[in-house]
Amino acid sequence: xxxxxxxxxxxxxxxxxxxxxxxxxxxxxxxxxxxxxxxxxxxxxxxxxxxxxxxxxxxxxxxxxxxxxxxxxxxxxxxxxxxxxxxxxxxxxxxxxxxxxxxxxxxxxxxxxxxxxxxxxxxxxxxxxxxxxxxxxxxxxxxxxxxxxxxxxxxxxxxxxxxxxxxxxxxxxxxxxxxxxxxxxxxxxxxxxxxxxxxxxxxxxxxxxxxxxxxxxxxxxxxxxxxxxxxxxxxxxxxxxxxxxxxxxxxxxxxxxxxxxxxxxxxxxxxxxxxxxxxxxxxx
Numbered sequence: 684x685x686x687x688x689x690x691x692x693x694x695x696x697x698x699x700x701x702x703x704x705x706x707x708x709x710x711x712x713x714x715x716x717x718x719x720x721x722x723x724x725x726x727x728x729x730x731x732x733x734x735x736x737x738x739x740x741x742x743x744x745x746x747x748x749x750x751x752x753x754x755x756x757x758x759x760x761x762x763x764x765x766x767x768x769x770x771x772x773x774x775x776x777x778x779x780x781x782x783x784x785x786x787x788x789x790x791x792x793x794x795x796x797x798x799x800x801x802x803x804x805x806x807x808x809x810x811x812x813x814x815x816x817x818x819x820x821x822x823x824x825x826x827x828x829x830x831x832x833x834x835x836x837x838x839x840x841x842x843x844x845x846x847x848x849x850x851x852x853x854x855x856x857x858x859x860x861x862x863x864x865x866x867x868x869x870x871x872x873x874x875x876x877x878x879x880x881x882x883x884x885x886x887x888x889x890x891x892x893x894x895x896x897x898x899x900x901x902x903x904x905x906x907x908x909x910x911x912x913x914x915x916x917x918x919x920x921x922x923x924x925x926x927x928x929x930x931x932x933x934x935x936x937x938x939x940x941x942x943x944x945x946x947x948x949x950x951x952x953x954x955x956x957x958x959x960x961x962x963x964x965x966x967x
Contacts, residue, residue, distance in 0.1 A: 718742050722750065730754060736764040740771060749776045760844045769840075774951045778806045779843070781955040801871060801912050804843055805937050808954060809916065812945040813837045824879045828864065831879075845870035865899075873909035874899060880917040884924055884938050888915050892936050916941050 693710045700708035719738060723729060737757060744750040753776060757767050770776075814830040816822060831838045839846055849865040864877040876895050880888055892913040899911050915938045925938060946954070 715739055715742060730758045732758045732761075734764060737762075737767055740764060740768050744771060752776050756844065760840075762840075766840055772948075773810045773945065774948070774955065775806070775843075777951070777955045778808065779803075781807070801934065801937070804845060804868065804871065805914065805939060806843065807920075807938075808940040808942050809841055810945060811838070811841065811941050811943055813841075814943060817944040822881055824881050827879050827881065831864070842866070846875065849874070868912070871909060871912070872907070874904065874911045876911060876913045878913065878915050880915060882917070883919040884915060884917045884921045886924060888917070889924070889936060889938070896935055910935055912937070914939060918943075 693713050696708075696713060700713075719742060722742060723738070733754065737754075741750050741754055744753060753767065753771060756762070756770075762770065811831075813834055814827075816827070816830055835848060839848065845868045847867045847869055849867050864879070866875040866877065867873070868875050876892070876899060878888065878892055878895070892915055896911045896913045904911060913936045915936070917938060917940060920938055920940050
């Protein structure tokens with residue numbers, strides 16, 4: 684009864700505003716305005732760089748910490764409203780949070796004062812649905828690499844803030860294999876090597892990445908760079924290998940899964956909970 688009464692009042696207000704000011708005051712829009720007023724009571728904290736479309740997307744984020752993070756990150760990374768929509772729908776914040784070793788996310792001021800850790804910028808899983816490869820037969824690592832290069836801008840968006848593309852197939856030989864993708868992280872001040880693997884993570888992949896990092900540091904690292912980081916991007920993670928290898932306490936080598944199709948919100952939440960449980964067990 685109260686709901687119907689409220690809607691009738693909104694409809695009456697909508698009609699009056701439309702008559703006086705023109706279009707743009709539908710009942711739905713008025714409801715969004717009311718929700719905006721409730722969720723963002725401090726007008727001084729609003730970011731002028733964001734449009735009303737950005738804020739309408741932020742209204743769908745119920746968690747206050749996540750909403751604040753998305754708002755700040757949208758400004759810092761200059762996300763368009765479409766990019767913000769994708770990051771929210773793929774639960775960017777939740778995946779990043781699950782990949783971190785310390786919870787909850789520190790306040791922005793504390794983060795600026797604290798030493799930066801690579802874990803703060805690496806997610807698991809990475810969602811690569813924009814490659815449109817889910818039905819690609821006999822997928823090879825070279826196919827995956829080419830698809831990422833073709834859609835590099837979207838891949839950089841998924842990697843997150845600070846990643847800058849340097850080179851593909853860097854001329855560095857190891858057991859007759861070329862390394863594929865090299866990035867530089869402008870915040871961590873280090874190079875990032877990404878190795879693409881189709882299939883399960885193996886001990887050999889970890890050993891190979893360790894050798895790549897050592898070789899890269901010896902050949903290409905500048906004196907003012909921090910130690911190089913390696914990310915093994917694989918389609919399947921072997922949790923036993925992760926637990927009983929250098930990955931368990933490594934600070935330079937990380938393994939993350941990639942997905943070639945957009946998972947449902949329930950699937951993402953399940954993966955996030957598993958990752959959080961793994962981190963808690965590791966800390967215990």
